[in-house]
Amino acid sequence: xxKRTKGSKRIAGRGERVAVVKTFKMFVGGAxxxxxxxxxxxxxxxxxxxxxxxxxxxxxxxxxxxxxxxxALGGWSKRxxxxxxxxxxxxxxxxxxxxxxxxxxxxDVVGLDPDDAAAxxxxxxxxxxxxxxxxxxxxxxxGGVNPVASPYFDFTLPExxxxxxxxxxxxxxxxxxxxxxxxxxxxxNTCIVVVEPKHALVAxxxxxxxxxxxxxGGVVNVLTGHRDELVPHVGSHYGIDGVAWYGAAxxxxxxxxxLAADSVKRxxxxxxxxxxxxxxxxxxxxxxxxxxxxxxxxxxPIGT
Amino acid sequence: MDPETxxxxxxxxxxxxxxxxxxxxxxxxxxxxxxxxxxAPESTAHVRWAKRYGHFIDGAFVDGTDHFASINPATEEVxxxxxxxxxxxxxxxxxxxxxxYEKRWQPLSGAERGTFLYRIGxxxxxxxxxxxxxxxxxxxxxxxxxxxxxxxxxxAHFLYYAGWADKLDCAFPGAKVRSLGVAGQVIPWNFPxxxxxxxxxxxxxxxxxxxxxxxxxxxxxxxxLAEIFDEAGLPPGVVxxxxxxxxxxxxxxxxxxxxxxxxxxxxxxxxxxxxxxxxSGKRLTLELGGKGANIVFDDAPIDQAVEGIVSxxxxxxxxxCCAGSRxxxxxxxxxxxxxxxxxxxxxxxxxxxxxxxxDVGAIHSRVQLDKIEExxxxxxxxxxxxxxxxxxxxxxxxxxxxxxxxxxxQSHRIAQEEIFGPVLSVLTFxxxxxxxxxxxxxxYGLSAGIWSDKGSKLFKIAGALKAGVVWGNTYNQFDPxxxxxxxxxxxxxxxxxxxxxxPYLEVR
Numbered sequence: 001x002x003k004r005t006k007g008s009k010r011i012a013g014r015g016e017r018v019a020v021v022k023t024f025k026m027f028v029g030g031a032x033x034x035x036x037x038x039x040x041x042x043x044x045x046x047x048x049x050x051x052x053x054x055x056x057x058x059x060x061x062x063x064x065x066x067x068x069x070x071x072a073l074g075g076w077s078k079r080x081x082x083x084x085x086x087x088x089x090x091x092x093x094x095x096x097x098x099x100x101x102x103x104x105x106x107x108d109v110v111g112l113d114p115d116d117a118a119a120x121x122x123x124x125x126x127x128x129x130x131x132x133x134x135x136x137x138x139x140x141x142x143g144g145v146n147p148v149a150s151p152y153f154d155f156t157l158p159e160x161x162x163x164x165x166x167x168x169x170x171x172x173x174x175x176x177x178x179x180x181x182x183x184x185x186x187x188x189n190t191c192i193v194v195v196e197p198k199h200a201l202v203a204x205x206x207x208x209x210x211x212x213x214x215x216x217g218g219v220v221n222v223l224t225g226h227r228d229e230l231v232p233h234v235g236s237h238y239g240i241d242g243v244a245w246y247g248a249a250x251x252x253x254x255x256x257x258x259l260a261a262d263s264v265k266r267x268x269x270x271x272x273x274x275x276x277x278x279x280x281x282x283x284x285x286x287x288x289x290x291x292x293x294x295x296x297x298x299x300x301p302i303g304t
Numbered sequence: 305m306d307p308e309t310x311x312x313x314x315x316x317x318x319x320x321x322x323x324x325x326x327x328x329x330x331x332x333x334x335x336x337x338x339x340x341x342x343x344a345p346e347s348t349a350h351v352r353w354a355k356r357y358g359h360f361i362d363g364a365f366v367d368g369t370d371h372f373a374s375i376n377p378a379t380e381e382v383x384x385x386x387x388x389x390x391x392x393x394x395x396x397x398x399x400x401x402x403x404x405y406e407k408r409w410q411p412l413s414g415a416e417r418g419t420f421l422y423r424i425g426x427x428x429x430x431x432x433x434x435x436x437x438x439x440x441x442x443x444x445x446x447x448x449x450x451x452x453x454x455x456x457x458x459x460a461h462f463l464y465y466a467g468w469a470d471k472l473d474c475a476f477p478g479a480k481v482r483s484l485g486v487a488g489q490v491i492p493w494n495f496p497x498x499x500x501x502x503x504x505x506x507x508x509x510x511x512x513x514x515x516x517x518x519x520x521x522x523x524x525x526x527x528x529l530a531e532i533f534d535e536a537g538l539p540p541g542v543v544x545x546x547x548x549x550x551x552x553x554x555x556x557x558x559x560x561x562x563x564x565x566x567x568x569x570x571x572x573x574x575x576x577x578x579x580x581x582x583x584s585g586k587r588l589t590l591e592l593g594g595k596g597a598n599i600v601f602d603d604a605p606i607d608q609a610v611e612g613i614v615s616x617x618x619x620x621x622x623x624x625c626c627a628g629s630r631x632x633x634x635x636x637x638x639x640x641x642x643x644x645x646x647x648x649x650x651x652x653x654x655x656x657x658x659x660x661x662x663d664v665g666a667i668h669s670r671v672q673l674d675k676i677e678e679x680x681x682x683x684x685x686x687x688x689x690x691x692x693x694x695x696x697x698x699x700x701x702x703x704x705x706x707x708x709x710x711x712x713x714q715s716h717r718i719a720q721e722e723i724f725g726p727v728l729s730v731l732t733f734x735x736x737x738x739x740x741x742x743x744x745x746x747x748y749g750l751s752a753g754i755w756s757d758k759g760s761k762l763f764k765i766a767g768a769l770k771a772g773v774v775w776g777n778t779y780n781q782f783d784p785x786x787x788x789x790x791x792x793x794x795x796x797x798x799x800x801x802x803x804x805x806x807p808y809l810e811v812r
Contacts, residue, residue, distance in 0.1 A: 148783035254583025261578035300776040
């Protein structure tokens with residue numbers, strides 16, 4: 001078998017084809033973009049060998065992503081739940097279809113053995129599929145009619161929080177990322193994720209899945225870079241309504257929470273676990289989806 | 305008539321609180337100064353309270369130091385003096401709550417916990433009138449409201465959550481739930497008993513224990529509630545109440561052995577609590593300020609809408625976080641709505657909170673009155689037009705006549721800032737889209753009202769408003785079964801209903 005055209009093989013061996021290598025760009029507003037800053041971070045494989053350079057998201061990149069996410073929010077949240085579900089299911093379809101590419105990346109770059117890589121992708125597809133199904137169901141399970149003691153029809157429905165920033169798992173290369181995105185967008189939010197160099201190439205592959213899944217531009221924005229570097233900007237940006245921080249370090253998270261108070265952001269610190277745990281059940285949770293909703297209670301008199 | 309109390313309005317016809325005679329389209333009830341209402345004071349003879357209070361810790365009323373006075377805002381007389389809890393007292397209260405959590409409250413079954421809540425609810429019903437009178441004395445709200453709204457809702461809240469205590473496993477199917485531990489709760493002065501009930505009942509039902517800090521200007525009824533807990537046989541330490549001002553509250557919420565913090569109050573203080581708790585791992589819910597939009601469309605039932613506008617902004621002197629303080633009226637009907645509104649306001653009786661005929665009671669404190677006056681002055685200075693009915697305000701006490709501003713621009717402070725008083729700002733709109741944009745044009749997102757006879761319009765607007773509670777063809781309705789809370793800078797978390805359990809449980 002010919003050597004995989006992984007990013008690091010810029011110079012092929014004698015007699016081999018000189019591969020055209022991919023530039024791993026970020027995914028913002030439905031387009032693949034480089035960092036406005038021009039900065040990149042080296043991405044290495046499990047052995048430490050250089051594989052590719054990924055964009056190092058700057059404050060301006062974050063702001064662009066927030067702009068894109070906010071612009072997409074009205075359209076995404078107002079779509080029918082059925083239609084959101086159709087698009088979310090399509091993500092699972094496209095990931096399944098492109099699994100060989102993603103599996104190869106998990107083996108070559110992240111360093112998983114092939115069985116693990118296959119399990120990781122299968123689980124990620126299943127996770128996307130699981131959350132997709134919630135799109136047109138969670139409102140019934142989480143909301144309801146309130147039996148008030150007066151002649152009013154009173155009901156409570158979940159609505160999206162708005163623009164959600166997620167820092168996905170550092171331990172689960174794909175399932176953690178898919179979970180972070182899926183539970184935000186299933187609830188009708190638009191989201192921004194930042195993925196660190198270790199898993200950045202997998203994330204960019206997944207962004208390509210998103211780009212071909214009829215997900216409207218701006219609904220999911222994938223940045224690559226250092227998440228702790230973006231903490232001050234995420235915390236203080238008034239265009240971000242909710243934050244889901246998976247496996248936060250204490251100091252960075254405290255800073256984030258302190259800054260988030262200025263705009264009364266909803267900040268959630270969610271458990272990170274080992275990749276195997278993510279593959280099984282971790283993150284498959286209606287309670288996580290619930291963290292990305294607001295409750296609206298509406299009253300109307302009953303009479304003639 | 306005293307010029308101080310005469311109607312203040314730019315419209316000449318409104319002097320003496322009567323509508324312009326030329327307006328033949330509107331039929332009016334001309335009360336004006338034709339007669340006075342005979343006083344109908346609620347008897348306070350049977351209600352006793354102490355001159356000094358300390359704190360309620362570990363099931364006992366304990367003495368304290370550094371007493372401050374709580375004032376009856378209608379008379380400016382001292383109601384009682386209350387101790388200030390310092391760090392040592394807060395430590396004792398939290399330690400008592402922790403012990404009670406581990407040794408007394410957790411070991412009980414849900415059914416047993418529920419029975420205690422049920423007992424509390426029943427005793428509140430039995431002692432309802434006494435509680436209502438004390439609430440009106442210490443807070444300044446009309447007895448009609450404390451008797452008919454606050455206290456019945458307080459009892460109902462305990463009774464409602466009593467029934468949840470043994471059904472937590474069914475509350476969130478498929479999930480495992482667990483109590484959090486000790487809840488530190490800080491409540492405001494506008495609904496002293498009701499806020500205590502909103503905080504304590506779900507916390508206890510979910511299996512937590514509580515340290516509550518009432519507002520320093522309205523602490524009386526919380527101490528009466530403590531007596532009721534005692535009477536109900538609630539195990540010592542399950543609810544502890546510490547008195548004091550902001551410093552005490554800050555110590556409580558930052559206490560390292562408090563697992564969950566719940567705060568109702570201003571957005572400013574809420575933000576400072578969120579900041580202070582950063583990195584602590586404590587669970588937090590905030591119920592903060594608002595600048596509720598009450599939207600009246602041209603197809604609304606106008607007479608009903610006028611009633612809703614009045615209850616939206618003048619209920620509890622406008623000391624309501626979800627008050628409909630911004631009236632958005634469709635341009636084509638604005639003249640009619642304002643006419644009817646001013647006529648209706650002219651019939652409001654402002655005065656003695658303990659008089660059963662009083663509609664608008666006393667402004668809660670001198671500080672609040674000053675704040676209202678300052679913001680009203682800013683409205684005048686910024687060019688809005690002020691309307692005020694003729695009403696004789698009592699000589700003593702803190703009172704403020706119902707006030708309506710027209711010609712208000714969105715940039716005016718009275719359209720942006722929470723006044724927390726009986727002051728309504730009227731803005732207009734032409735299209736539903738404009739109404740939505742204006743309604744959402746604040747950092748808040750607590751409440752909104754919509755008045756229209758068209759169902760499809762109600763649903764569309766209700767969906768587009770960034771508000772946690774939306775009232776369609778009604779306003780200021782509350783029920784223990786109905787989740788209440790805000791979007792955006794009005795806070796997070798819900799109180800009431802099934803959703804009101806979430807802040808007090810770990811759901812996995």
